[in-house]
Amino acid sequence: SQQGEEDPQALSIQEGENATMNCSYKTSINNLQWYRQNSGRGLVHLILIRSNEREKHSGRLRVTLDTSKKSSSLLITASRAADTASYFCATDARGSGGYQKVTFGTGTKLQVIP
Amino acid sequence: NAGVMQNPRHLVRRRGQEARLRCSPMKGHSHVYWYRQLPEEGLKFMVYLQKENIIDESGMPKERFSAEFPKEGPSILRIQQVVRGDSAAYFCASSPPKLVNEQFFGPGTRLTVL
Secondary structure, three states: OOOEEEEOOEEEEEOOOOEEEEEEEOOOOOEEEEEEEOOOOOEEEEEEEEOOOOEEEEOOEEEEEEOOOOEEEEEEOOOOHHHOEEEEEEEEEEOOOOOEEEEEOOOEEEEEEO | OOOOEEEOOEEEEOOOOOEEEEEEOOOOOOEEEEEEEOOOOOEEEEEEEEOOEEEEOOOOOOOOEEEEOOOOOOEEEEEOOOOHHHOEEEEEEEEOOOOOOOOEEOOOEEEEEO
């Protein structure tokens, strides 16, 4: 089963509004990351938050992590049409082979209307 | 420093043919990961390789699929006797040694099976 589940599956907002996406996961993690994928393209790494961090900022992005609830949120402030993309969370945890295995969630499709 | 390169970007095969997908990791990266993405879905882990070794192939179908990462040259994902259900985008990512959570993605290969 998927380690990460994003919510909502799709989100449509007006330019200038804030967009919030959530990610829940099942097992203990070391790090959680957010990626963006433009239609038909590869993934672009946005931000990494470690399990001992609660909040992290990068430009217009704000990520929170609540390990007690096994959830994270990605907030994009003052959204732009160029933010239209799918957003995925990815968690890494120690796999059966003793290495850090990264597992991707199902994604949130964000549409920002100009 | 060139990013992760994948070729071809698009590949069309008829049922029963073989598909070979290539991935050249970033310079200095010795870890390669392959993921599959079906339309409107997230990325599903397939296989994790280091030079000349398969570390984790738990996400790869047992039949028809194989992967290698030779000492010299790119990593190859090989799909024999393709079926329509193999149609998907296949992404490769690479990471430097000991930083497997910092994965850099290639642009993907879109495989269409007719």
